[in-house]
Amino acid sequence: xxxxxxxxxxxxxATALTTAAADARSLKWARSGDSLTLxxxxxxxxxxxxxxxxxxEPLIHRDSQGKEVPALAVSWKVTDDASVWExxxxxNVKFHNGSTFNADDVVFSVERALxxxxxxxxxxxxxxxxxxxxxxxxxxxxxxPNPLLPNNLGDLFIMDKEWAEANNATKVQDFKNKEENFxxxxxxxxxxxxxxxxEPDVKTVMKRNDGYWGIGQVPLxxxxxxxxxxxxxxxRLAALLSGEVDFVQDxxxxxxxxxxxxxxxxxxxxxxxxxxxFGMDVASADLKGDxxxxxxxxxxxxxxxxxxxxxxxxAIQRVAxxxxxxxxxxxxxxxxxGWTKELDAAPTGDVNAAKKLLADAGYPSGFNVTLHxxxxxxxxxxxxxxxxxxxxxQIGVKVNLVSQSxxxxxxxxxxxxxxxxxxxxxxxVPTFDSEYIFSxxxxxxxxxYGSWNAIRYSNAEADKLIESLSSExxxxxxxxxxxxxxxxxxxxxxxxxxxHQTLAYAMKAGFxxxxxxxNQPKLKYLSxxxx
Amino acid sequence: xxxxxxxxxxxxxxxxxxxxxxxFSMFRFVGDPVASLAGQESTxxxxxxxxxxxxxxxxxxxxxxxxxxxxxxxxxxxxxRQARPVADLLAERLPATVELAVLSALFAFIxxxxxGVYAAIxxxxxxxxxxxxxxxxxxxxxxxxxxxxxxxxxxVELRWLPSFGRGDVLRFGWWTTGLLTETGRKSLVLPVLTxxxxxxxxxxxxxxxxxxxxxxxxxxxxxxxRGIPERRIQFRHALRNTMVPVVTIVGLQLGSVIxxxxxxxxxxxxxxxxxxxxxxxxxxxxxxxxxxxxxVAFVFATMNFLTDFVYVLIDPRLKA
Numbered sequence: 001x002x003x004x005x006x007x008x009x010x011x012x013x014a015t016a017l018t019t020a021a022a023d024a025r026s027l028k029w030a031r032s033g034d035s036l037t038l039x040x041x042x043x044x045x046x047x048x049x050x051x052x053x054x055x056x057e058p059l060i061h062r063d064s065q066g067k068e069v070p071a072l073a074v075s076w077k078v079t080d081d082a083s084v085w086e087x088x089x090x091x092n093v094k095f096h097n098g099s100t101f102n103a104d105d106v107v108f109s110v111e112r113a114l115x116x117x118x119x120x121x122x123x124x125x126x127x128x129x130x131x132x133x134x135x136x137x138x139x140x141x142x143x144x145p146n147p148l149l150p151n152n153l154g155d156l157f158i159m160d161k162e163w164a165e166a167n168n169a170t171k172v173q174d175f176k177n178k179e180e181n182f183x184x185x186x187x188x189x190x191x192x193x194x195x196x197x198x199e200p201d202v203k204t205v206m207k208r209n210d211g212y213w214g215i216g217q218v219p220l221x222x223x224x225x226x227x228x229x230x231x232x233x234x235x236r237l238a239a240l241l242s243g244e245v246d247f248v249q250d251x252x253x254x255x256x257x258x259x260x261x262x263x264x265x266x267x268x269x270x271x272x273x274x275x276x277x278f279g280m281d282v283a284s285a286d287l288k289g290d291x292x293x294x295x296x297x298x299x300x301x302x303x304x305x306x307x308x309x310x311x312x313x314x315a316i317q318r319v320a321x322x323x324x325x326x327x328x329x330x331x332x333x334x335x336x337x338g339w340t341k342e343l344d345a346a347p348t349g350d351v352n353a354a355k356k357l358l359a360d361a362g363y364p365s366g367f368n369v370t371l372h373x374x375x376x377x378x379x380x381x382x383x384x385x386x387x388x389x390x391x392x393x394q395i396g397v398k399v400n401l402v403s404q405s406x407x408x409x410x411x412x413x414x415x416x417x418x419x420x421x422x423x424x425x426x427x428x429v430p431t432f433d434s435e436y437i438f439s440x441x442x443x444x445x446x447x448x449y450g451s452w453n454a455i456r457y458s459n460a461e462a463d464k465l466i467e468s469l470s471s472e473x474x475x476x477x478x479x480x481x482x483x484x485x486x487x488x489x490x491x492x493x494x495x496x497x498x499x500h501q502t503l504a505y506a507m508k509a510g511f512x513x514x515x516x517x518x519n520q521p522k523l524k525y526l527s528x529x530x531x
Numbered sequence: 532x533x534x535x536x537x538x539x540x541x542x543x544x545x546x547x548x549x550x551x552x553x554x555f556s557m558f559r560f561v562g563d564p565v566a567s568l569a570g571q572e573s574t575x576x577x578x579x580x581x582x583x584x585x586x587x588x589x590x591x592x593x594x595x596x597x598x599x600x601x602x603x604x605x606x607x608x609x610x611x612r613q614a615r616p617v618a619d620l621l622a623e624r625l626p627a628t629v630e631l632a633v634l635s636a637l638f639a640f641i642x643x644x645x646x647g648v649y650a651a652i653x654x655x656x657x658x659x660x661x662x663x664x665x666x667x668x669x670x671x672x673x674x675x676x677x678x679x680x681x682x683x684x685x686x687v688e689l690r691w692l693p694s695f696g697r698g699d700v701l702r703f704g705w706w707t708t709g710l711l712t713e714t715g716r717k718s719l720v721l722p723v724l725t726x727x728x729x730x731x732x733x734x735x736x737x738x739x740x741x742x743x744x745x746x747x748x749x750x751x752x753x754x755x756x757r758g759i760p761e762r763r764i765q766f767r768h769a770l771r772n773t774m775v776p777v778v779t780i781v782g783l784q785l786g787s788v789i790x791x792x793x794x795x796x797x798x799x800x801x802x803x804x805x806x807x808x809x810x811x812x813x814x815x816x817x818x819x820x821x822x823x824x825x826x827v828a829f830v831f832a833t834m835n836f837l838t839d840f841v842y843v844l845i846d847p848r849l850k851a
Contacts, residue, residue, distance in 0.1 A: 042614060119570045180614065200613050238679075238687050411565070411566045
């Protein structure tokens with residue numbers, strides 16, 4: 001026990017140190033907004049689902065590229081009856097409190113999500129009934145065939161029926177009640193992390209679920225996950241620079257270069273499932289907010305084409321977005337079924353051709369119109385509008401810009417009839433299928449469809465084709481209809497696409513968290529680098 | 532005297548009611564909570580149903596009366612944003628704001644009076660003049676810039692202090708405090724400096740001006756003539772007379788520091804009432820906004836009442 005003995009001890013001690021480090025690995029994760037509630041069916045909203053994805057699980061979830069991956073269901077198929085889907089559930093899964101996951105929990109959760117006070121019911125409108133077949137099989141009967149049902153289940157989280165019953169949380173929060181629902185600040189899921197403590201707007205602490213079914217299939221190396229909302233951009237970045245947090249979302253585009261220049265940081269940039277575009281009233285006989293009397297200039301296709309041509313998308317990308325966007329010619333993100341390169345090709349800006357079209361339409365000296373724009377919803381939304389206003393000014397269309405908070409902007413679009421005639425909006429597609437875009441943005445506004453169709457477009461023939469999509473089970477035929485609809489809508493120039501939004505995540509260099517297309521990073525996939 | 536106090540009490544209640552009424556009439560301009568509450572997939576019918584369920588179709592005087600009737604029973608409704616009772620939220624956030632406000636008021640008062648006296652006594656000194664120039668910067672720089680500057684210096688560059696949050700807090704009943712833990716105390720430093728800086732410069736300039744004024748009065752000259760030591764004149768006689776208006780201002784400022792710590796709380800992600808209010812405005816969380824504004828009106832009314840009460844004690848003429 002001389003030299004070698006000491007060396008062996010030192011070696012042992014070093015090994016002990018590394019194992020200890022491997023055992024306790026925490027990740028502090030900051031984002032601008034907090035989850036609103038842990039009740040998985042009360043809010044259909046990004047940051048809320050994002051946190052829930054770590055504690056709860058849906059039947060089918062999506063990885064960072066938007067690909068469907070089995071979660072609590074291992075397989076699913078349409079039965080012989082085309083309007084019944086069958087889901088085989090994952091065996092040997094336990095909730096965090098130890099109770100076993102089975103078909104009763106799925107039936108309970110779907111029925112809970114269908115309650116009138118649930119915010120998730122909008123994705124489940126086709127569901128007629130869910131039934132248990134045996135402990136690990138459920139069937140969902142839809143009103144007519146619905147080939148897209150699995151696409152709607154990506155954020156539909158499964159709760160433990162017994163837990164909800166024991167804690168009086170079987171109903172989704174109703175804002176008329178005085179009481180707080182137990183599920184708002186408590187959770188019992190099957191997910192990779194288990195809730196330890198939650199202080200809304202301060203922090204949420206989770207620890208690794210050591211009994212997680214996916215151990216061995218996903219890295220799940222984080223032992224403690226701390227989620228911290230930090231609202232002010234400068235403070236959030238300061239917390240990363242000072243090392244107080246390890247990973248931040250919602251990085252402002254103007255800070256990306258500065259963060260990239262830091263040796264100890266990594267910035268990942270990737271496209272988001274969201275497209276930004278302008279919409280305008282294409283149908284009313286006259287516009288209230290324009291300078292043209294008795295006529296609606298936007299009803300003329302030539303005017304819309306001129307407005308579209310006047311947009312210099314690469315300039316918007318360069319000036320308003322500091323290069324962080326993907327200019328496009330279609331209001332559909334690239335991950336969506338129906339997307340093609342040809343549709344996506346952005347028209348090049350051409351002021352002279354646009355002026356000529358405008359003159360042909362009878363507006364050689366242009367006209368005045370009002371544009372509504374949000375200033376706190378999308379990346380640099382107000383700057384996009386300002387840039388576009390300048391470009392339209394070049395062809396003589398004088399745009400009066402009204403920028404306001406999203407809480408005022410969106411009601412203008414959602415009111416029926418809409419209270420805006422020209423607006424900016426962004427659209428994400430949680431089902432990853434064109435039908436979602438068509439039915440909300442292009443279908444004639446009625447009780448079931450078109451609740452975001454503020455352009456007042458109405459085409460009975462297109463409506464029929466859109467409706468057929470939800471029940472057409474022949475994929476080739478269905479895709480044919482989608483292509484036909486896109487060709488029609490693009491020819492009509494109903495919306496003016498600007499770009500696909502991109503996201504930036506900043507983190508310590510030891511991590512490599514890919515940008516999630518739904519902006520919902522799922523940290524069970526994270527492995528620590530060994531450098 | 533009783534009549535005077537009752538009158539100011541009634542005035543206070545009237546102010547609270549008026550603030551509430553004005554607040555309610557403004558909510559429609561903040562936006563529509565249904566747009567934040569109903570998911571992207573909601574249909575027109577869903578939105579209409581939710582609007583009806585929240586009682587937003589009623590004219591605002593009716594909404595206001597309903598709010599008052601419930602508030603009188605201690606029921607401020609459920610937050611739209613967080614789905615929790617508003618009274619719980621306010622109670623949970625109050626300690627953070629009060630701790631921050633009281634500490635920064637103390638900081639501003641002690642340092643402000645000290646520097647003010649110093650600047651008055653050494654009117655022509657180099658240091659005193661430098662302090663006066665610096666105080667101009669303090670008055671003119673916006674709070675959020677001061678906050679961010681401090682964060683970059685002390686959190687990012689020097690890494691001495693945390694950049695956000697409250698650190699670990701200890702709980703006593705419903706009250707929480709960060710004063711008893713190390714991370715809690717460290718977390719307090721930067722927000723207290725930021726929030727107190729403007730008050731500090733204000734108090735300092737006020738003390739200096741008042742003190743200079745007092746030093747020119749006859750009784751100070753007579754005191755000097757009698758050969759009383761200069762220190763004694765400055766601190767026993769002049770400062771005391773200077774403090775009357777200063778204390779009044781500090782009392783009133785404490786109210787506004789509690790009520791309007793909004794910017795500081797946002798910059799430091801401080802979990803107080805101001806941050807709660809900012810989030811509520813963006814979400815159009817009407818129950819929280821209403822309760823918060825009523826609370827602010829209450830704080831001001833109370834401060835005003837207390838000031839009146841102190842005046843009565845000080846000014847013998849009011850006792851008649």
